[in-house]
Amino acid sequence: MKIIFATHNHNKVKELNQLVPKPISLLSLDDINCTKEIEETGSTLEENAKIKADYVLKKYGLNCFSDDSGLEVDALQGAPGVFSARYAGPEKNNDANIEKIWEELGGILNPKACFRSVFHLNLNGKSYSFEGRVDGKLIYEKRGSGGFGYDPIFIPEGFEKTFAELGDEVKNKISHRAKATMLLLEHLTVLL
Ligand code: IMP
Numbered sequence: 001m002k003i004i005f006a007t008h009n010h011n012k013v014k015e016l017n018q019l020v021p022k023p024i025s026l027l028s029l030d031d032i033n034c035t036k037e038i039e040e041t042g043s044t045l046e047e048n049a050k051i052k053a054d055y056v057l058k059k060y061g062l063n064c065f066s067d068d069s070g071l072e073v074d075a076l077q078g079a080p081g082v083f084s085a086r087y088a089g090p091e092k093n094n095d096a097n098i099e100k101i102w103e104e105l106g107g108i109l110n111p112k113a114c115f116r117s118v119f120h121l122n123l124n125g126k127s128y129s130f131e132g133r134v135d136g137k138l139i140y141e142k143r144g145s146g147g148f149g150y151d152p153i154f155i156p157e158g159f160e161k162t163f164a165e166l167g168d169e170v171k172n173k174i175s176h177r178a179k180a181t182m183l184l185l186e187h188l189t190v191l192l
Helices: 010-017 045-060 081-086 094-105 163-174 176-190
Strands: 002-005 025-027 064-073 112-123 126-138 154-156
Touching: 002 010, 010 025, 045 064, 045 081, 045 112, 045 126, 064 081, 064 094, 064 176, 081 094, 112 176, 126 176, 154 163, 163 176
Parallel strands: 002 025, 002 064
Antiparallel strands: 064 112, 112 126, 126 154
C-alpha cells in the first residue's frame, strides 16, 4: 500500500519509511511529481497539517498524511506556534527566533512551554488527527549542540538538560514528534 507523506523533506520520508510495516511504502510529494510548496495558511498546527493532506487528496485522490509542529509558550499565549520556523522573519533564522522569544518573555521566571506535533491522515475516505506533545520550560541561555530549532533553550519536564544536550537518542523517545509518529504508526498497523 502506497501512502503519500505530504512533504518535500526527503529525510522525514526516509526516516518514517524505516518505521512503517513492510506492506506500506511512503512517497514524498516529489515522488508524485508535485513540486508545489503548499502554503501553510492555517492558524493552528491542526489546520496546517489538514491543508497539506487535503491538497494531495483533492488534487491526486491518494491516501496521504501530513505533519506540522511547533513550540507553544504559555506566557506568549501559545506563540510562536504555527509561526515557529519564521517567528523573527521569513529567513527562518533559528538564532533570531530564539532572541525574539527571549525579548517577548521579558525575563519572567521559568517560562512554561511545550512542543506539539500534529499529523493529519486521509485514508480510504476517512480522516484522522494524531497529536504528540512534550511539556517543559525555557531557559535564557543556549545549552547543547544537538537537535535543531529551539532545542538549546527547551528543557523537557523530568529532565535537567535541554533537548540539544540530551541528544537524538533520548529526544527521539520522548519528543512530540516521536509520540505523534507512534500514534500514526499504530493506526496504520491496525489497518493491515
Ligand atoms: P516542522 O513543522 O516540523 O517543520 O517544524 C516547524 C518549526 O517548529 C521548526 O522550524 C522549528 O522552529 C520548530 N520545531 C519543531 N519541532 C522542533 C523540535 O523538535 N525542536 C526544536 N524546534 C522544533
